[in-house]
Amino acid sequence: xxxxxxxxxxxxxxxxxxxxxxxxxxxxxxxxxxxxxxxxxxxxxxxxxxxxxxxxxxxxxxxxxxxxxxxxxxxxxxxxxxxxxxxxxxxxxxxxxxxxxxxxxxxxxxxxxxxxxxxxxxxxxxxxxxxxxxxxxxxxxxxxxxxxxxxxxxxxxxxxxxxxxxxxxxxxxxxxxxxxxxxxxxxxxxxxxxxxxxxxxxxxxxxxxxxxxxxxxxxxxxxxxxxxxxxxxxxxxxxxxxxxxxxxxxxxxxxxxxxxxxxxxxxxxxxxxxxxxxxxxxxxxxxxxxxxxxxxxxxxxxxxxxxxxxxxxxxxxxxxxxxxxxxxxxxxxxxxxxxxxxxxxxxxxxxxxxxxxxxxxxxxxxxxxxxxxxxxxxxxxxxxxxxxxxxxxxxxxxxxxxxxxxxxxxxxxxxxxxxxxxxxxxxxxxxxxxxxxxxxxxxxxxxxxxxxxxxxxxxxxxxxxxxxxxxxxxxxxxxxxxxxxxxxxxxxxxxxxxxxxxxxxxxxxxxxxxxxxxxxxx
Amino acid sequence: xxxxxxxxxxxxxxxxxxxxxxxxxxxxxxxxxxxxxxxxxxxxxxxxxxxxxxxxxxxxxxxxxxxxxxxxxxxxxxxxxxxxxxxxxxxxxxxxxxxxxxxxxxxxxxxxxxxxxxxxxxxxxxxxxxxxxxxxxxxxxxxxxxxxxxxxxxxxxxxxxxxxxxxxxxxxxxxxxxxxxxxxxxxxxxxxxxxxxxxxxxxxxxxxxxxxxxxxxxxxxxxxxxxxxxxxxxxxxxxxxxxxxxxxxxxxxxxxxxxxxxxxxxxxxxxxxxxxxxxxxxxxxxxxxxxxxxxxxxxxxxxxxxxxxxxxxxxxxxxxxxxxxxxxxxxxxxxxxxxxxxxxxxxxxxxxxxxxxxxx
Numbered sequence: 001x002x003x004x005x006x007x008x009x010x011x012x013x014x015x016x017x018x019x020x021x022x023x024x025x026x027x028x029x030x031x032x033x034x035x036x037x038x039x040x041x042x043x044x045x046x047x048x049x050x051x052x053x054x055x056x057x058x059x060x061x062x063x064x065x066x067x068x069x070x071x072x073x074x075x076x077x078x079x080x081x082x083x084x085x086x087x088x089x090x091x092x093x094x095x096x097x098x099x100x101x102x103x104x105x106x107x108x109x110x111x112x113x114x115x116x117x118x119x120x121x122x123x124x125x126x127x128x129x130x131x132x133x134x135x136x137x138x139x140x141x142x143x144x145x146x147x148x149x150x151x152x153x154x155x156x157x158x159x160x161x162x163x164x165x166x167x168x169x170x171x172x173x174x175x176x177x178x179x180x181x182x183x184x185x186x187x188x189x190x191x192x193x194x195x196x197x198x199x200x201x202x203x204x205x206x207x208x209x210x211x212x213x214x215x216x217x218x219x220x221x222x223x224x225x226x227x228x229x230x231x232x233x234x235x236x237x238x239x240x241x242x243x244x245x246x247x248x249x250x251x252x253x254x255x256x257x258x259x260x261x262x263x264x265x266x267x268x269x270x271x272x273x274x275x276x277x278x279x280x281x282x283x284x285x286x287x288x289x290x291x292x293x294x295x296x297x298x299x300x301x302x303x304x305x306x307x308x309x310x311x312x313x314x315x316x317x318x319x320x321x322x323x324x325x326x327x328x329x330x331x332x333x334x335x336x337x338x339x340x341x342x343x344x345x346x347x348x349x350x351x352x353x354x355x356x357x358x359x360x361x362x363x364x365x366x367x368x369x370x371x372x373x374x375x376x377x378x379x380x381x382x383x384x385x386x387x388x389x390x391x392x393x394x395x396x397x398x399x400x401x402x403x404x405x406x407x408x409x410x411x412x413x414x415x416x417x418x419x420x421x422x423x424x425x426x427x428x429x430x431x432x433x434x435x436x437x438x439x440x441x442x443x444x445x446x447x448x449x450x451x452x453x454x455x456x457x458x459x460x461x462x463x464x465x466x467x468x469x470x471x472x473x474x475x476x477x478x479x480x481x482x483x484x485x486x487x488x489x490x491x492x493x494x495x496x497x498x499x500x501x502x503x504x505x506x507x508x509x510x511x512x513x514x515x516x517x518x519x520x521x522x
Numbered sequence: 523x524x525x526x527x528x529x530x531x532x533x534x535x536x537x538x539x540x541x542x543x544x545x546x547x548x549x550x551x552x553x554x555x556x557x558x559x560x561x562x563x564x565x566x567x568x569x570x571x572x573x574x575x576x577x578x579x580x581x582x583x584x585x586x587x588x589x590x591x592x593x594x595x596x597x598x599x600x601x602x603x604x605x606x607x608x609x610x611x612x613x614x615x616x617x618x619x620x621x622x623x624x625x626x627x628x629x630x631x632x633x634x635x636x637x638x639x640x641x642x643x644x645x646x647x648x649x650x651x652x653x654x655x656x657x658x659x660x661x662x663x664x665x666x667x668x669x670x671x672x673x674x675x676x677x678x679x680x681x682x683x684x685x686x687x688x689x690x691x692x693x694x695x696x697x698x699x700x701x702x703x704x705x706x707x708x709x710x711x712x713x714x715x716x717x718x719x720x721x722x723x724x725x726x727x728x729x730x731x732x733x734x735x736x737x738x739x740x741x742x743x744x745x746x747x748x749x750x751x752x753x754x755x756x757x758x759x760x761x762x763x764x765x766x767x768x769x770x771x772x773x774x775x776x777x778x779x780x781x782x783x784x785x786x787x788x789x790x791x792x793x794x795x796x797x798x799x800x801x802x803x804x805x806x807x808x809x810x811x812x813x814x815x816x817x818x819x820x821x822x823x824x825x826x827x828x829x830x831x832x833x834x835x836x837x838x839x840x841x842x843x844x845x846x847x848x849x850x851x852x853x854x855x856x857x858x859x860x861x862x863x864x865x866x867x868x869x870x871x872x873x874x875x876x877x878x879x880x881x882x
Contacts (some may be wrong), residue, residue: 087680089599092557118708125681153597186838187596189554289830289845308830392749455774465560485842489776 001057003508004046004223005438006039007008007254007431010333011275011317012408014434015039015046017056021264024289025049026244028408028429035065035208038334039215047219056221057472058508061212061237062228062404064251066201068246068276070298071311072329073105077203078147079196080109080139080175082132082168084160085116085152087190088124091345094150094192099299106200107143111135115160116152124152127160129167136171147172148199150180150192156499176202183245185501186488192305194414197300198245205244209237224474226440231285231483232257233443233505236473248297249306252279254436256288256307259404260425261439268402269391269420272432273409275317276331278387280310280394283404310385310390313382314411318350327382341367350412353379360411378477395419406432442508443483444470446502455498459485462502475506524569526646529736531563534637536739537732541633543742544735544851546823548782548806549630549656550592554599558731560595562602572622574729582618583648583687584609584637585665585718587626589677589700590710591782592805592838593775595631598710604680605635605712606642612676612714624648624723626663626715629656629806630647630836634689635712648726654854655823658805660700661693662866664856667710667850668726672696676714693865702719728854742832743862752832753847756825762851763880765810765818766799767792767829770844775837786840788848793882799848801826803837808871810848818880819868821858823851850880 002024007014013031017024027045032038039061046226069075072428081094094110095103113135115127143271151160158181165177184191209227216225226234227241228250240247259265272279282289288307296304297429313329317336320327332339332347334368339345341352342363348371354360356368356376368421382455400421405413406429415423428435444466450458471477484503526548529537545552560818577583586608588600613619623636625642628651636647652663666672675687677700685703690696702809704711718727727787738760745755757764775784790797800811807824810817818824829845857866858879868875 085598089597089601090597091561091601091603092554096561097557114599119591119597120708122708124598124708186593188599221817395749485772487774 001508002054002079003057003438004043004059004483005434005436006042006059006061007437008035008039008061008065009251009253009274009276009433010064010068010331011336012334014431015042016048016428016431016434016437016438018435019104021101023428023435024347024432030337033334035087036215036218039212040218042220043215043221056223058226058230059216059223060226060234060440061439062250062254062433063208063247064277065204065208065275067248067251067297068079068100069201069204070197070345071104071277071313075204076105076200077348078108078144079106079199079410080111080144080147080198081107081192082111082113082147082149082164083192084113084127084149084164085124086112086114088116088152089188092189094196097189097301098193100329102114102298102300107198109135109142117154117157117160119153119156121157129163130268132167133171136168139175140172145174146178146199148178148180150188150195152188154179154181155185155191178202178368178490182481183243184303185486187303190301192431193300194245194302196299197302198243202242205241209241212237221439227256228437228440230304231505232436232440234435234440245304247310248304251433252281252309253288253307253323254440255279255282255406255433255437256281256436258432258434259283259406260286261435262428262432263351263404263424264404265404265424267393268404268405268424270404271387271391271410271413272407273315273405273412274407275315275336275409276313276333278312278314278390278409280312281307281391282394310341310394312386314350314386314412316349316351316412320348320350320353320379324380325382327379327386331461350379350383350409350454354411363423376398382522383384383412387413388417391417392419441503441505442470442473443503444468444475445501445503447499449497449499451497453498456502458498459502461486462500463504466502466504470504470506474508476509477506480504480506519520525573525864528568528570529637529754531560534559534634535738536743536807537736538631538739539742540735541628541630541824542737542834544633544823545630545656545740545805545834545836546806546825547835548592548658549627549632550588550595551836551839552634554595555631555634555638558600558602559634561640562638562641568816569637569640570646571649571732574723574727576586577648577723579619579719579721581720583608583718583720583723584612584620584621584623584639585626585652585715586623586639587632587713587715588635588710589704589713592836594708594710597836598680598708600631600635600638601680602638602642604678605639608678608712609639609643610675610759611678612717615674615676615686616717620645620717621720621769622646622648624727625650625732626786627651627653627656628735629653632656633732633735643684647732648723649732650729651731652727652730653858655821656806657866659674662696662870664728664854665722665726666693666863667856667859668867670716670718671724672716675700675716677711679705679711681707683707687794715764728856745832753809753827753829756832757849759832760851762849764847764849765880766794766797767789767811768794768799768846770840770842773840773842782837782872784837788846791845801848802873804871805837807837809868809873816875818850819875819877820871821853821862821866822880823853825849825851852881
């Protein structure tokens with residue numbers, strides 16, 4: 001089976017072709033402002049290098065664009081927050097626990113309306129439809145294009161959210177709407193936060209997935225396009241574009257699974273130094289250790305299942321300032337090849353300092369010859385100290401562990417660190433993300449209400465449906481594993497009702513003979 | 523009279539961490555109450571602690587708590603105005619003013635409820651509670667164990683509903699009546715329990731539990747800063763024991779009669795590989811079985827924590843796949859007396875087990 005994995009980072013776009021367990025070829029090209037050109041370039045180089053081109057079974061794209069947008073506070077859409085649940089929850093309005101700088105960018109209108117439900121499905125008070133109509137008018141006249149709607153107990157009764165969405169569509173027909181019950185579970189603030197983040201990213205998501213689709217078309221590939229998700233699985237691009245938050249941590253997940261695949265190690269600390277950010281995680285039995293409960297994304301609490309990661313605003317493209325001494329979090333990103341000193345620009349980046357220090361050969365070394373040796377030393381010391389502290393924070397016991405260094409900027413990782421037995425470099429390390437994307441699995445999920453079944457029987461039935469969906473999505477039945485089981489009793493419905501969510505994942509099954517062919521002639 | 527001690531914003535943060543651990547899975551996460559406190563402190567509020575020994579015999583103390591199912595509290599978020607209204611309505615009912623406010627239970631979000639009311643009403647908080655942990659029912663307090671009067675009780679919700687339980691024939695009746703009212707308003711309500719005198723608090727309360735929770739939180743914060751294992755630090759500071767480490771393999775929950783009841787199964791990892799731990803809970807963890815044999819039971823404090831971060835995990839946030847450590851901490855002595863065990867021992871939760879402390 002032949003799969004292409006692509007990682008679109010803030011700085012580089014990487015692509016690999018995997019045939020079974022073998023990396024056939026890998027390419028790395030700069031990410032372009034339009035995204036499409038970078039992917040098209042990568043695909044063309046990749047396909048040209050592996051002639052004769054055979055059938056490609058699937059293309060998997062992982063991207064850090066959505067996380068980067070939140071972490072760097074850019075490309076975010078201003079959002080109207082509609083909370084339905086007054087008089088309950090009044091003292092803690094939407095955005096209450098957001099970092100102020102991010103809230104200032106995302107917070108458009110904040111509307112709190114009477115309504116919502118009790119745990120038993122009864123209304124708290126009747127939904128304020130008049131208030132919703134007024135809100136729709138205000139949202140429309142404020143020119144806000146994305147709306148997040150969260151209602152108290154909507155995972156048990158979504159009526160208020162769907163009704164609010166219907167009213168909103170009359171008043172603001174063009175607004176994108178994210179409903180909290182489609183994203184989350186019980187826990188109003190965390191569910192609402194995820195909904196707000198998703199709403200802030202829908203514009204970027206639409207633009208990004210369109211660019212991906214266009215790039216595939218331009219490269220003449222007809223294989224199905226998947227986007228990778230936080231848990232190392234993939235979703236068809238069309239589905240994924242409405243839910244960018246599910247792709248939040250896919251970059252780091254991919255790089256950690258790629259690092260495990262490439263190194264053959266299953267237990268280690270992984271550090272992925274990209275162009276803009278550095279992610280540090282812990283690999284346990286080949287999978288990233290997951291964070292329990294609440295996960296912080298750019299300072300915002302959510303309830304996603306995500307790898308337990310420490311993200312630092314440090315990468316090869318990080319801006320370096322000497323007065324006061326500063327490295328990152330701002331980065332030149334994909335403009336590294338134009339703006340950094342060694343590539344002819346005049347912005348000083350971490351990469352320039354690494355070249356001056358002789359850590360890596362890149363661009364024109366003479367262009368950094370004038371950097372004072374003292375500055376190079378101080379900047380590197382700062383970078384190393386930041387990395388050491390990060391690795392130390394992610395280690396969970398005092399025992400020494402190997403550290404797998406991957407990513408385009410891994411030359412910034414020192415060769416010796418306290419608590420680390422050895423720093424492991426692997427072949428194709430610079431494209432570990434893309435490898436991780438290529439080996440991503442397919443998931444099947446069910447989230448529905450079962451009636452008149454015992455809890456055990458309901459879970460068995462849910463699992464059967466989830467497995468069926470995974471297989472339909474291209475998974476190999478023999479490799480399916482349950483990764484999530486959750487049930488919620490719905491006391492207000494008759495007949496022993498239970499809402500059950502089951503998620504299974506498995507490897508992509510071979511699709512030999514199933515077309516999804518090739519490239520057109522050029 | 524000794525001066526009141528102002529509580530800093532940092533101490534409120536520590537209190538939230540310590541209280542969540544003492545919540546033994548219940549009491550609701552203090553996070554939302556903490557968010558309210560942050561907002562109140564930003565607006566200039568500073569709450570002070572009063573030493574219970576500084577209360578005059580006839581000072582009147584309001585005992586407050588947010589009552590209901592923790593799961594409901596995650597959707598209907600706690601609000602300072604509601605808990606303050608329970609206090610002021612009780613004052614109107616009694617025709618007397620409260621000198622200070624104290625917590626019903628130091629475990630979980632209820633550790634912070636008196637601070638929310640105190641910040642709103644400008645009164646001090648008493649450094650004490652009447653559980654020393656969290657428990658699900660009204661008769662499970664040191665005041666009940668001492669047979670103090672259990673009425674009146676004021677219960678209010680966000681919709682301007684208020685219920686007074688003017689008299690109750692027993693603590694159990696008080697529990698039954700107030701629980702019924704609580705369920706009727708959506709299984710979450712702010713309550714002001716039977717008023718206590720300064721003398722009653724001094725003689726029958728669990729004293730200095732607020733500062734104990736603050737210290738416990740500070741222990742965890744210090745361990746994290748020093749990259750030490752926070753669970754080890756807690757065990758050391760509180761003379762606790764580590765019972766089990768593993769991964770949550772199954773959680774069954776049902777919201778009944780205003781409670782969150784259920785069971786969780788933990789499959790062993792590391793030294794515990796091959797073993798199984800089962801937990802039963804009614805809001806709080808009540809009993810734990812190791813490979814089918816009772817290993818730990820209430821009133822010993824059964825705390826389930828994230829193995830890595832040391833963060834406490836509530837019964838409503840238990841999830842399949844979590845890596846957890848089960849830790850037990852000693853209970854306040856009053857709960858271990860024969861009268862105490864009648865109120866809070868395993869039989870009080872429907873388990874036909876003779877109480878045996880892990881620490882005995």
